[in-house]
Each structure stands twice: as structure tokens, then as C-alpha cells.
Amino acid sequence: MINISNLSYAFGTGSSRTPVFSGLSMTVQRGEFISIVGGSGCGKSTLFKIIAGLLEPGSGRITLNGAESATAAKRLGSVAYMPQQDLLLPWRTVLDNCLLPWELKRSRPKAAAIAEIRTLLHRFGLDGTEGAYPQELSGGMRQRVAVLRTVAAGNDLLLLDEPFGALDAITKRSLQRWLLELWAELDKTVLFITHDLEEALLLSDRIYLMTGREGSGMQEFSAGLPRPRHHSLNYQPQFAALRQELELKLYENRRS
Numbered sequence: 001m002i003n004i005s006n007l008s009y010a011f012g013t014g015s016s017r018t019p020v021f022s023g024l025s026m027t028v029q030r031g032e033f034i035s036i037v038g039g040s041g042c043g044k045s046t047l048f049k050i051i052a053g054l055l056e057p058g059s060g061r062i063t064l065n066g067a068e069s070a071t072a073a074k075r076l077g078s079v080a081y082m083p084q085q086d087l088l089l090p091w092r093t094v095l096d097n098c099l100l101p102w103e104l105k106r107s108r109p110k111a112a113a114i115a116e117i118r119t120l121l122h123r124f125g126l127d128g129t130e131g132a133y134p135q136e137l138s139g140g141m142r143q144r145v146a147v148l149r150t151v152a153a154g155n156d157l158l159l160l161d162e163p164f165g166a167l168d169a170i171t172k173r174s175l176q177r178w179l180l181e182l183w184a185e186l187d188k189t190v191l192f193i194t195h196d197l198e199e200a201l202l203l204s205d206r207i208y209l210m211t212g213r214e215g216s217g218m219q220e221f222s223a224g225l226p227r228p229r230h231h232s233l234n235y236q237p238q239f240a241a242l243r244q245e246l247e248l249k250l251y252e253n254r255r256s
């Protein structure tokens with residue numbers, strides 16, 4: 001679904017040039033759930049902005065759905081991107097927030113878009129919130145609305161940047177369970193940024209470790225746990241061993 005090879009990016013030019021990463025390569029197959037982990041500031045969000053077509057990389061190749069997407073303008077609108085902050089517009093109701101992707105594309109009648117959003121609201125456990133404003137919702141509900149808006153964009157590839165990072169542990173657990181079920185149901189490909197190693201192991205097929213230095217690339221880590229997954233996995237020795245291995249790799253990457 002997506003193939004990235006030898007990508008590099010730097011903010012600024014000349015003497016103010018700040019390299020973020022280089023030599024970065026990764027592949028995502030259709031239907032996979034892939035997490036990206038790495039220290040703060042290593043460039044995870046920057047990578048998502050490049051894939052989404054909001055930033056132009058310095059060098060490298062990106063292939064989406066088998067076709068080379070040489071420029072950022074070409075990629076724009078071809079993946080669904082949920083940034084780190086939920087960015088729900090406070091003056092718009094839940095329904096109107098979710099209609100934003102439709103407003104940008106207007107590729108079908110509005111009534112059809114509204115009908116789909118209502119079906120998704122039900123599926124996402126958000127019945128009765130259609131006319132509510134974001135500030136009237138709990139943190140967990142806001143995140144579900146933000147994911148819904150991302151899904152409503154209609155793309156097969158979802159980029160989710162730390163969607164549960166700011167939530168308390170209990171809400172986070174219930175949303176992880178919810179996302180696992182949703183992913184199995186919706187047949188989407190997910191690229192997911194997280195700082196939470198247990199979350200990465202619980203949700204993902206594979207994990208990429210990102211270090212963010214020049215020429216550092218990405219290190220792949222295969223979670224390989226059976227599906228369907230449940231939180232009880234967290235207490236099994238196999239899970240604890242994988243978590244330890246992942247943490248060690250991350251630590252080694254940061255030091256080397």
C-alpha cells in the first residue's frame with residue numbers, strides 16, 4: 001500500500017538548516033496495522049506530514065497504491081491523516097465537524113455523506129452526540145469523533161498520530177479495544193504513532209523504531225502475536241518478553 005525509500009527531511013535552509021532524518025525506508029502492506037515508535041522529536045509527525053502531502057521531502061521516493069507519488073501535491077487527499085491534537089472545530093457540532101472531509105471533496109451528494117456519518121456515529125458508540133459541540137464531550141469521545149472524521153475522509157490508509165496519548169489509562173484501554181475491533185471491521189490500513197510500547201505491541205502487526213538521526217533509517221520489529229488480541233495478553237510471559245526486547249532496541253537506538 002505504501003513504500004518509502006531513502007526519505008530525508010530538513011527544516012530550514014542554509015545556515016539555519018536542521019536535518020530531522022535521512023535514509024528512512026519502510027513498507028506497509030494493505031490491511032496491516034503498523035506502529036511507529038521513537039523518542040520525542042525524532043521526526044514521527046514530520047514523516048506523517050510528508051506522507052499526507054503537507055510537506056515535501058528533501059529526497060527519497062514514496063509509492064502509494066503502487067503508483068509513485070512524486071510530489072506532495074499528488075499525495076494530498078489520498079490518505080486520511082489525524083494529527084496529534086484532535087483539531088475539532090469548537091464552533092461546529094459533531095456532525096458538522098465530521099462533514100469537513102466531504103466539504104473539501106464534494107464528490108457525492110451531501111445527504112449520502114450525512115447518512116454515512118450517522119451510520120459511523122452509531123458504530124463508534126457516539127449515538128446522540130450529532131448536535132453536540134466538541135467541548136461538551138469527554139476526552140475519549142472527542143478522540144472517537146476525530147477518528148470518525150478521519151475514517152469519513154474515505155481513504156484506505158489512515159495515519160493516526162498518537163490518538164490516545166492524552167487520555168487516562170482506563171479510557172485509553174477501552175479505546176484500544178475499540179480501535180482493534182474497528183480495524184478488524186473496517187478493513188483499513190493503519191499507520192499509528194505512539195510512545196506507549198505496550199499499546200504498540202497490543203495493536204500492531206509490525207513496529208518501526210525510528211531514531212531520527214542522519215542516515216539512521218528505521219528498524220523493523222515484528223510483534224507476531226496471534227489475533228484477535230485482548231488486554232489479558234499484557235500479563236502473558238510472551239508479551240512481557242517482547243516488550244522488554246522492544247524497549248532494549250529502542251534504548252540501543254537512542255544511544256548509538
Ligand SMILES: Nc1ncnc2c1ncn2[C@@H]1O[C@H](COP(=O)(O)OP(=O)(O)OP(=O)(O)O)[C@@H](O)[C@H]1O
Pocket residue numbers: 011012018020038039040041042043044045046047
Ligand atoms: N515547523 C518546524 N520548524 C522547525 N523545526 C521543526 C518544525 N516542526 C518540527 N520541528 C522539529 O523537527 C523535529 C521533529 O519534529 P516532530 O514533531 O516530527 O517529532 P516527533 O517525533 O513527532 O516528536 P513527538 O514524539 O514529541 O511528537 C523536532 O526537533 C522539532 O523540533
